[in-house]
Amino acid sequence: MLRTFHKGGIHPPESKLSAHKPIQVLPVPGTVAILLSQHMGAPAKVIVNKGDEVKTGQIIARGEGFLSGNIHSSVSGKVSRIEEVQDVSGYRRQAVFIDVAGDEWEDGINLDTNLDKEIRYDGPEILKRITEAGIVGMGGATFPTHVKLTVPRGKKAECLVINGVECEPYLTSDHALMLEKGEEIMVGIQLLKKALQVNKAYIGIENNKPDAIEKMRDLASALDGIEVFALQVxxxxxxxxxxxxxxxxxxxxxxxxxVDVGVVAFNVGTVFAVYEAVQKNKPLIDRIVTVTGKAVKNPSNFIARIGTSISDLIEAAGGMPENAGKVISGGPMMGKALSGTNIPVVKGTSGILILAEEESTRLKTQPCIRCAKCVTVCPMGLEPYLLMTLSERSLFDRLETEHVMDCIECGSCSYTCPASRPLLDFIRLGKSNVGKIIRTRKK
Amino acid sequence: MTTTILYTILSLSLLGTVAAIALYFVAQRFKVFEDPRIDIVEAELPAANCGGCGYAGCRNFAETLVKSVTFEGLYCPVGGNETMSRIAGILGREAVKQDPRVAVLRCNGTCENRPRTNRYDGAQSCTIASALYSGETGCQYGCHGFGDCVVVCNFDALHMDPVTGLPVVNDEKCTACGACVKACPRNLFELRKRWKGDKKIYVACMNEDKGGVAKKNCAVACIGCTKCFKVCPYEAIVMKNNLAFIDSDKCKLCRKCVTECPTNSIIEVGFPVRKPKVDEQTSESTVNI
Amino acid sequence: MSRLLTVSPSPHIASDQSVEKLMQGVVISLIPAFLVTLYVFGLGALIITTISVITCVLAELTIQKYMMKTEVRIHDGSAIVTGLLLAFNLPSNLPWWMVVLGAVFAIGIGKMTYGGLGNNPFNPALVGRVFLLISFPVQMTSWPLPVESRMQYLDAATGATPLGILKEAVRNGESLPDVMNQIPDHMQLFLGQMGGSLGEISALALVLGFFWLLYKRILTWHIPVFTVATVFVFTGILWLANPDKNATPLFHILTGGLMLGAIYMATDLVTSPMTKTGMIIYAAGIGIITVVIRVFGAYPEGVSFAILIMNAFVPLINKYIKPKRFGEEVKHG
Known part of the structure; x- marks a missing residue:
């Protein structure tokens, strides 16, 4: 019996169209727009000016907030302007626009692709390099990695959990990464283990990726303290x-x-970025992006520079399909629908999913029939139907006692609802209001 | 048969009397003292329970009024000065006068003025849409048009115009309770001074983008050109974040800014229609919503 | 781009479940029981089912269109299910106008007064049934003989149900083993060779339907299994204590409306609890009340009342029985 979590959960169609497609390097675009807010916290502070020449990998903005990370130029060329550009939410945010000229890299970055297994640095040095490289959680949450590695006082990390699950339908970027960069990921895990001073690392991979499980198991068997778990889908x-x-x-x-239960968890993409940052001194300036969808001509996995326009990625995968109805940044369960495609890739962009028009529209909302399916599937053990009703009626204190803040916004409730009710829409509304109330109370 | 009916009536009457007596004593025993003035003041209030005063309903406001030392900061926008001075008379205090106000929507992004760039397909709520993304048009400051304000209005003073896709304030019914101001996630409603004949001049835009971006996304956006600011003889206009704002307490309705505005984002309402001028540029400046 | 993109909050995909499909699934699962009832009660069963379903749908249509003036949503199929279940709870020789009355009451009072599907606290079909039982006790408790009179409708020869015979016998102080000879054996009961309401007779057909509902994931097993198990255990204790006065647990499970009630009436999505623990408490309650009415009460059968009584407790159960939250048991300091 394979391991899995026991509370709730759903089985959406996997639709991994781009699985087993090799990772292609996307050509460097003509211009990039690098957003200053690619992490959870406050935007990074720009340290270049309009007209400056920058090299690939050069730091262009410093993360000064608690949950912020450094931002590096992903190309070489000239800063043409520092202006607002639409991000995934459609709101305009500050970004550094760079006109590309050549591809000249910052000194000290090791560009060869040889596997570098030797662990040269001690914990603090690894942490410093990760902080410098501006690495954030690549699974999509964009939580700065160096903050996760700094275990709060009084807590102790006992083991590392590496996330190769990729449970979102359609997305295959982590899968492709494990197949092609498994060796590097193993080195990255050893680096993280050293930085955290833990002995055990567990890699979780869902059973629908048997080749990745086999490969990672092979690699892990040669190493100490790394174990691969195949998980139920x-x-x-x-x-x-x-x-x-x-x-x-x-x-x-x-x-x-x-860390309250002694665990620190990282996505495999993050681990790979850690390898590159520590061993090759390469900051986080590119990432693997899956471009997929049933209507897409060539669903593929690309390695794209941060700041590349999403429309370039779609072009590279065969162009925008005729019947495109929805473009999503991320997977179909938790991704954000985009209002346009002229939006730059950021550190958290794991995939671009294009849904055909007929897949794009929600069904009409019907009255709740109290079938309790949402309660059954909620992985956090909440009662989505109740949370939605309370949120609709603005009963925020009740919402708090019903633990709305535990919701991880996975969307299982909305997915499963036979009456097509927008459960998560209203739960999010409630969460943001309760969050505000909690914050004002703390002050 | 008759005795059955008689016994029934008798026993029930007896039961009722005993219960009434018991209830009377219980009520006496557990009587809570309340300032009798609270009831009197509450009777004066409009009983709308709208929360426009900032308190949880009229009763709560009446309690606060009775307990208060001065009326500073205590005002019932629905009842207005008349009600407040009557209550002041009852409680023997000084009423604080306020100008009557009316809610005004600071967006004129009609379907015509503001082209759609995408289609929203989520729960029909401005707050949810606003938290999700910038909106169905290129303007990230304007009205979503899902009517959160209409839902919260207790006075039936708001309705959605199906043609423009924007809410319309009914000036007669609006009590300036401020519910729409709180409900709008984009802060588009403002309570402005109410003039005679419901005349109004205001900047119908909240777009803080630079001129070019704003204009591209909405034909009647304020582009922050400062022309109105310069022409205003009363210093009623302030410029902030590429956006003009007319202070309704300083404005004297001279309408100079309206003619000056190059994008027609300053709106005048309730004025007689102007004679068409020879100058073409200014002849279109009257926009009635 | 010429066409506008659609933007909506996540998730962007949805399961293929829908209210219509749920109701369709329930209707399909009732087919075996319907076939059995057609075989056993024939003409009467057909007439009653048709009238009941048509009346329920028409009542819902009329109320939504002309009284509530809301959107008509008879297409969701819930009225059809209510109509079917109401018919399955009636004897096959009930005059047609009583069926109409019951159906109108079920939809009108049982469902629409609360605001329609999803808001009714009581199972509408049972509300209709109990209304008829209280209003027309004689007609509602005269049961046509199985198979023999299947070509007659109103003039069918009638007899008592196994539970009725049992109750009568206990009241008259007869010894139970003698009475049991008048009653078909367990195998016949299981297949449906007995008097009773349309749908309740064949445990076999109902269990088949139950498996279909489980397979389609329309129901979970908790309510039916725990209801039947509670009845089994409770009657089992009574039987062991005094086999002369009390029937076997198997007899109690196979007779009356227990199977129909446990599988179809108690599990009504709208009127059952939201959590698994809640469902178990609810099911146990139904089982206990049923046995109490059957053994100690005036009526021979009590499943309908038991379910309605427990329906009333559902809001309370939902309020106090919460699912176990993730990360709850760990004390967070």
Whole structure:
């Protein structure tokens, strides 16, 4: 019996169209727009000016907030302007526009692709290099990696959980990465283990990727303290809390962090970025993006520079299909629908999913028939039907006592609702209001 | 048969009397003292329970009024000065006068003025849409048009115009309770001074983008050109974040800014129609919503 | 781009479940029971089912269109299910106008007064049935003989149900083993060779339908299994205590409306609890009340009342029985 988490969960069609497609390098575009807000916290502070020449890998903005990370130029060329550009939410945010000229890299970055297995640095040095490289969680949450590596006082990390689950339908970027860069990921895991001073690392991979499981198992067998777990296919297993539960059996307490149960979790993409940053001194300036969808001509996995326009990626995968109805940044369960395609790739862009018009429209909302399916599938053990009603009626104090803040916004409830009710829409509304109330109370 | 009916009536009457007596004593025993003035003040209030005063309903406001030392900061926008001075008379305090106000929507992004760039397909709520993304048009400051304001209005003073896709304020019914101001996630409603004949001059735009971006996304956006700011003789206009704002307490309705505005984002309402001028540029400046 | 992109909050895909499909699934699962009832009660069953379904749909249509003036949503199939289930709870020789009355009451009072599908606290079909039972006790408790009179409708020869015979016998102080000889054996009961309401007779057909509902994931197993198990255990204790006075647990499970009630009436999505623990409490409650009415009460059968009584407790159960949250048991300091 394969491991999995036990509470709730759903089985959406996997639709991994771009699985087993090799990672293609996307040509460097003519211009890039590098957003200053590619992490959870406050935007990074620009340290270049209009007209400056920058090299690939050169730092152009410093993350100064608690949950911010450094931003580097992903191309070489001239800063043409520092202006607002639409991000995935359609709101305009500050970005550095760079006109590309050649591809000249910053000194000290090792560009060869040889595997570098030697672990030269001690923990603090690894952490410093990761901080410098501006690495954030590549699974989509964009939580800065160096913050995760800094274990709060009084807590102790005991093991590392590496997320190769990729439970979102359609997306294959992590799968492709594990197949092609497995060796590098193993080195990255060793680096993270050293930085955290833990002995054990567990890699979780869902059973629908047998080739990745086999490859990672092969590699791990040669190493000490790295174990690969094949997991049952179930959404949202890639959720941090669900994955930790599936692998270690520990439950992150409500309102707590993984480190409260001695676990620190990273996505395989993040681990690869850590390898590049520490061993090759290469900052986070590119990432693997899946471009997929049933209507897309060539669903593919690309390695794209940060700041590349999403429309370039779509072009490279065969162009925008005639019947495109929705473009999503991320997967179909948690991704954000875009209002246009002239939006730059950021560190958290795991995929671009294009849905055909007939797949794009929601069904009409019907009255709740109290079938309790949402309660059954909720991986956090909440009652989505109740949360939605309370949120609709603005009963925010009740919402708080019903633990709305535990919701991980996985969308299982909305997915499963036979009456097509927008459960998560209203739960999010409630969450943001309750969040505001909690923040004002703390002040 | 008759005795059965008689016994029934008798026993029920007896039961009722005993219960009434018991209830009377219980009520006496657990009587809570309340300032009798609270009831009197509450009777004066409009009983709309709209929360426009900032308190949880008229009763709560009446309690606060009775307990208060001065009326500073205590005002019932629905009842207005008349109600407040009557209550002041009852409680023997000084009423604080306020100008009557009316809610005004600071967006004129009609379907015609503001082309759609995408189609929203989520729960029909401005707050949800606003948290999700910038909106169905290129303007990230304007009205979503899903009517959160209409839902919260207790006075039936708001309705959606199906043609423009924007809410319309009914000036007669609006009590300036401020519910729409709170409900709008984009902060588009403002309570402005109410003039005679419901005349109004205001900047119907909240777009803080630079001129070019704003204009591209909406034909009647304020582009922050500062022309109105310069022409205003009363210093009623402030410029902030590429956006003009007319302070309704300083404005004297001279309408100079309206003619000056190059994008027609300053709106005048309730004025007689101007004679068409020879100058073509200014002849279109009267926009009635 | 010429066409506008659609933007909506995540998730962007949805399961292929819908209210219509759920209701379709329930209707399909009732087919075996319907076939059995057609074989056993024939003409009467056909007439009653048709009238009941048509009346329910028409009542819902009329109320939504002319009284509530809302969108008409008879297409969701819930009225058809209510109509079917109501018919399955009636004897096959009930005069047609009573069926109409019951159906109108079920939809009108049982469902639409609360605001329609999803808002009714009580199972509408049972509301209709109990209304008829209280209003027309004689007609509602005269049961046509199985198979023999299947070509007659109103003039069918009638007899008592196994539970009725049992109750009568206990009241008259007869010894149970003697009475049991008048009653078909367990195998016949299981297949549906007995008097009773249309749908309740064949446990076999109902269990087949139950498997279909489980396969289609329309129901979970909790409510039916725990209801039947509670009845089994409770009657089992009584039987062991006094086999002369009490029937076997198997007899109790196979007779009356227990199977129909446990599988179709108690599990009504709208009126059952939201959590698994809640469902178990609810099911146990139904089982206990049913046995109490059957053994100690005046009526021979009590499943309908038991379900309605427990329906009333559902909001309370939902309020206090919460699902176990993720990360709850760990004390967070």
């Amino acid at each position: 179930k959404y949202p297993q890639g959720g941090e809390k669900q994955l930790i539960k599936a692998i270690t059996g520990r439950e992150v307490p409500s309102g707590g962090l993984p």
